Amino acid sequence: MSSTPPSPSLSTTTQNPPTPKPSSPPVPFLPSQAARIYSFAHPFLLLGLLGLRFDKLVADPVTELLNDLPFLALLQVGYVMTCLPPAGSGYAHGHGHSHKAVGETGGSGDSAGEEKRKTNPVVRAGKAGYRRRQQKGEAGGFSVKLIPALLSLTLIFLLATPVLSILLVLFGAPLTTHNFETVLCAAHMAVLSTTALIYVHGVDGAVWKEVWGIARPSDGVWGGALGTCVGAWFGAVPIPLDWDRPWQAYPITILTGAYIGFAVGSLIGRASFLYGKRIEFTPEELGIEKKVD
Structure with a gap:
């Protein structure tokens, strides 16, 4: 009597997909009073300077753009050093959520630690002193902030300006004429959009x-960068219209739109109803077809 050998059992193993790397949190502004005030004043200061110099910009775009570029770079460096944490400080990425509550929405921190401080006065005083020392260390000294700021300007003029110049040409800027206007417009847009990005994120891939x-x-840094690009896009709309206005000349309206977009984006990006949110694309928008089992 022969017995059939038992058939080998098929074990089904399910493999979990790899966990994606968590995204870095939004960048909060520094909690100092000077940072709070200047972070709101800076966009209006840029718009005010643009308005004061607009007639000269229309009369001689190349000369005015060249003369205004050092002042724009200085203002942007002062802005990032006053209001933002430098790359590698641990303030932007390591403490983003806790300072979001303090710096952006006015919250009070985590409830467990607050309850512990209430029940133990000694711990409360020690924690407060530690927090003040920690914030002081995270804010860093002048040299800690100046080096990333200068590095940001170096990368802007070496990398961001040529890339934006090529993009302007690809989006319709003249190729054989107005070369100085294109490069200077790209330089202004690069200083507006990428100074803060490089300063707080460095070269994190x-x-x-x-x-x-x-x-x-969404945060003030990303909002300013995205607003610059969107504003420049809309700023190109009046150029082909047959209004015969002197301010329609290339690249005046593009640059004006970039400045306005930076101001609006940096303010809206840090608003409570947008802070920390992101644009999400559906699979249909990305062109990915769902697999049917």
């Missing part, structure tokens, strides 16, 4: 993938 993929969580 994961963050820059989110930047190019329009996947960064």
Whole structure:
């Protein structure tokens, strides 16, 4: 009597997909009073300077753009050093959520720690002193902020300006004429949009993938960069219209739109109803077809 050998059992193993790397949190502004005030005043200061110099910009765009570029770079460096944490300080990425509550929405921190401080006065005093020392260290000294700021300007003029010049040509800027206007317009846009991005994120590849993929969580830094690009896009609309106005000449309206977009984006990006949110694309928008089992 022969017995059939038992058939080998088929074990089904399910493999979990790899966990994606968590996105870096939005960048909060520094909690100092000077940072709070100047972070709101800076966009209006840029718009005011643009308005004061607008007639000269229309009369001689190349000379005015060249003369205004050092002042714009100085203002942007002062802005990032006063209001933003430098790359590598741990303030932007390591403490983003806790300072979001303090710096953006006015919250009080985590409830467990607050309850502990209430029940133990000694711990409360020690924690307060530690927090003040920690914030002071995170804010850093002048040299800690100046080096990333100068590095940001170097990368802007070496990398961002040529890239934006090529993009302007690809989007319709003259190729054989107005070359100085194109390069200077790209330089102004680069200083507006990428100074703060490089200052707070450095050359972190994961963050820059989110930047190019329009996947960064909303904050004042990302809002200013995105607003600059969107504003320049809309600023190109009046150029081909037959109004015969002197301010329609290339690249005046593009640059004006970039300045306005930076101001609006940097203010709206840090608003409570947008802070920390991101643009999400559906699979249909990305052109990905759902697999049917």
